[in-house]
Amino acid sequence: MEVTQLSPACPQVDSPFLTAVLGDALAWLARDKHCQRLSATMPGDLTLEENLPVTV
Secondary structure, three states: OOOOOOOOEOOOOOOHHHHHHHOOOOOOOOEOOOOOOOOOOOOOOOOOOOOOOOOO
16 A cells, blocks of 8 residues: 555644644644554665564
């Protein structure tokens, strides 16, 4: 399966304090209550024959 986009962020109650301290790093992501999906990234130069360890 080819993945072409990140999964949505989980909706959360806004926290003015955390936004002031950390910024809103997920503001550009869509929000959805069905957010529990696995997003995996890998090096762009990896070939199909190569294997990498996965930690869950």
